[in-house]
Each structure stands twice: as C-alpha cells, then as structure tokens.
Amino acid sequence: MNLLAEVSGNLNVIGYGLGAIGPGIGIGLLVAKTQEATARQPEISGKLMTNMFIGVGFVEALALIGLVAGFLFT
DSSP states (O other): OHHHHHHHHHHHHHHHHHHTHHHHHHHHHHHHHHHHHHHHOGGGHHHHHHHHHHHHHHHHHHHHHHHHHHHHTO
C-alpha cells in the first residue's frame, strides 16, 4: 500500500512535466516569430514586443493552471 502512494506522487510530477511541454513550445514559437517579424520590419518592433508579452502571459497562465491543478487533484 505504501508503494502505491509513492507511485502516484511520481505520476503527478510526470503529469505536470508533460503538461509544461505545451506552454514551453508555445512560448518558444511566440518569441521566434516575434524575432522574425522584427527582423523583417524593425519599425514596428515596439508594437510586436507588446503583443508578444501579452501572449507570453496567456501561455504562461496555462503552465500555472497545470501546476495548481496538480496540487488540487492529489
């Protein structure tokens, strides 16, 4: 019975690790496309950076929701 509790704890960590892959990829793509757009049109870099930070906030919220869900559903 004690072994089952240890396995479920490890599964929670693995589940959050898998859940963090999506936001990690999302932030990577968001920053890459912003850099590409800034290289193409440097004059709108301020507006692009503002939109990028808003997008990063939304994507990062997904990772935080996953972390909180991991604590709630244990």
